[in-house]
Amino acid sequence: MGEVDEAFIQALKHRPKLSVTEAEGIPLIDLSALSATSTNIKNPDSTISDLVQEIGNACKNWGFFQVINHGVPFDKRWSIENAARKFFEQPLEEKRKVRKDENKLVGYYDTEHTKNVRDWKEVFDFLVESPCLMPASPEPEDKEIAETYSQWPDYPPELREAFEEYAKEVEKLAYKLIELIALSLGLPANRFNGFFKDQTTFARLNHYPPCPAPHLTLGVGRHKDSGALTILAQDDVGGLEVKKKSDGEWARVKPIPNSYIINIGDCIQVWSNDAYETVEHRVVVNSEKERLSIPILFNPSHYTMMKPLDELINEQNPAKYRAYNWGKYFTSRLNSNLKKLDVENLQIYHFKVQESANKLDGLLSINK
Numbered sequence: 001m002g003e004v005d006e007a008f009i010q011a012l013k014h015r016p017k018l019s020v021t022e023a024e025g026i027p028l029i030d031l032s033a034l035s036a037t038s039t040n041i042k043n044p045d046s047t048i049s050d051l052v053q054e055i056g057n058a059c060k061n062w063g064f065f066q067v068i069n070h071g072v073p074f075d076k077r078w079s080i081e082n083a084a085r086k087f088f089e090q091p092l093e094e095k096r097k098v099r100k101d102e103n104k105l106v107g108y109y110d111t112e113h114t115k116n117v118r119d120w121k122e123v124f125d126f127l128v129e130s131p132c133l134m135p136a137s138p139e140p141e142d143k144e145i146a147e148t149y150s151q152w153p154d155y156p157p158e159l160r161e162a163f164e165e166y167a168k169e170v171e172k173l174a175y176k177l178i179e180l181i182a183l184s185l186g187l188p189a190n191r192f193n194g195f196f197k198d199q200t201t202f203a204r205l206n207h208y209p210p211c212p213a214p215h216l217t218l219g220v221g222r223h224k225d226s227g228a229l230t231i232l233a234q235d236d237v238g239g240l241e242v243k244k245k246s247d248g249e250w251a252r253v254k255p256i257p258n259s260y261i262i263n264i265g266d267c268i269q270v271w272s273n274d275a276y277e278t279v280e281h282r283v284v285v286n287s288e289k290e291r292l293s294i295p296i297l298f299n300p301s302h303y304t305m306m307k308p309l310d311e312l313i314n315e316q317n318p319a320k321y322r323a324y325n326w327g328k329y330f331t332s333r334l335n336s337n338l339k340k341l342d343v344e345n346l347q348i349y350h351f352k353v354q355e356s357a358n359k360l361d362g363l364l365s366i367n368k
């Protein structure tokens with residue numbers, strides 16, 4: 001100990017095993033059927049039906065999968081990765097010129113806390129649509145909606161264009177996936193699309209420097225993604241671990257060149273009324289190599305009221321969540337990650353119908 005600041009040190013039970021073997025991996029799904037001219041998501045034929053089933057199984061059993069032949073041109077990915085590396089190589093004072101703070105919701109920062117332990121990483125966030133409309137504060141009484149802008153650094157000058165071109169391509173992939181997921185739930189392909197008009201989607205450049213104490217720290221502590229869908233590009237270093245639904249053990253996701261890692265977020269869990277569940281993941285760092293990853297987190301519009309879809313609930317399977325406003329939820333999560341707090345940040349289980357009934361039972365029994 002003593003090699004890293006204690007703010008980074010994980011509790012004993014959350015420290016990583018550094019000797020993990022990349023045993024059974026998350027499902028690998030080939031999307032080439034989508035680019036075949038004869039197939040079309042809106043007009044499913046049998047090739048698409050197989051794909052829909054594969055996606056449905058992956059969502060149900062893993063919450064995570066990797067895709068290849070996804071249609072995102074490699075040169076666009078290469079350009080944003082290259083620009084990201086140049087940005088992070090700069091001295092801290094340069095990067096801090098575009099820092100995120102209480103007034104600027106997106107930008108550079110190196111003080112992210114997950115579950116109130118500091119992450120061993122630095123990040124730079126951008127909005128995919130800028131300006132993006134979001135509540136001015138998480139306070140329920142504050143009705144003000146503010147325009148939020150991405151901040152762009154002077155260096156490297158190509159970063160903005162590289163990002164905008166890359167995001168456009170990844171967005172096309174996101175719509176294909178969201179449509180396949182809708183079909184896999186027995187819904188029309190475009191059932192979710194309307195939620196993404198005026199989306200609050202953002203992208204994150206994650207840089208994990210080498211760490212002198214990788215056995216004590218995490219690049220990102222265990223967490224679930226709060227949005228609808230995450231599309232992640234990781235480099236060849238590796239370190240992402242997913243908590244397997246089958247046995248609760250951590251599985252390392254093996255890097256596959258030019259693939260994307262997809263995970264469903266809390267919005268899909270709520271819309272599907274728990275048919276699909278968000279899965280916990282974390283990032284292990286290492287003492288020798290730096291690592292770069294670029295997730296794009298697809299989020300609905302700020303005015304979306306999150307709740308289970310009417311088509312997926314009935315008397316036998318009633319809604320498991322009370323409705324909540326996405327914008328307020330999201331701004332609360334964005335603010336809470338900036339510093340160490342004494343309490344847990346907002347999570348979907350706070351809106352669980354069963355949860356509040358249980359809490360009430362608990363209170364009644366205390367009063368007995």
Ligand SMILES: O=C(O)CCC(=O)C(=O)O
Binds near residue numbers: 206220225234283
């Ligand atoms: O770097 C990674 O592989 C994952 C990062 C992540 O989980 C996140 O940014 O939400």
Ligand SMILES: [Fe+2]
Binds near residue numbers: 223224
């Ligand atoms: Fe994540």
